[in-house]
Amino acid sequence: MVDEELEKIMKRKLEEMKSYKEPEILDLTDSNFDKSITGDTPIIVDFWATWCGPCQFMSPIFEKIAKKYKTIRFARVNVDNAPGISQRYGVYSIPTFIVFSNGEPVDKAMGAVGEPGLHMLAQKYS
Structure with a gap:
């Protein structure tokens, strides 16, 4: 009896794990930026560069x-x-994190704000 229940739980968990999908972080370019930031789901955009240590x-x-x-x-x-x-949104230092909602910037954090700073920014819009 216990083994059957355990087996069911393990199967269910395995199915959940198989269906788990990593959150997608979009790579935005000139061609897809405007379309990607529209909609009522907030989007946090990280402005960055490969040579930037922070x-x-x-x-x-x-x-x-x-x-x-x-x-x-x-x-x-x-x-x-x-x-x-970057110029359109006044990004002159990186990293800069801008929150967009309905295609408009609604919040911003600049610099290496660390996990607490990014967490606070995300929490405001979740």
Whole structure:
């Protein structure tokens, strides 16, 4: 009896694990940016560059926060590949994290804010 129940639980958990999908962090470019930030689901966009040390520090933290907050979308913009987007939103230092809702910027955090800073930003919009 106990073995059957345990077997059922294990099967159910295995199915849950198989269906688990890592949250997708979108890579935004000039061609997909405007379409990606529209909609009423908030999206936090990380403006970064490969040569930026603080950006590299924040990258795994951004990924960790993306896994935690399922009601928010997450995306990245490489400022070297999309300088027009950076200029449009006044991104002059990186990393910069901008929250968009309905296509409009509604909040911003600049610099290597660490996990607590990014957590506070995400929590406000979850």
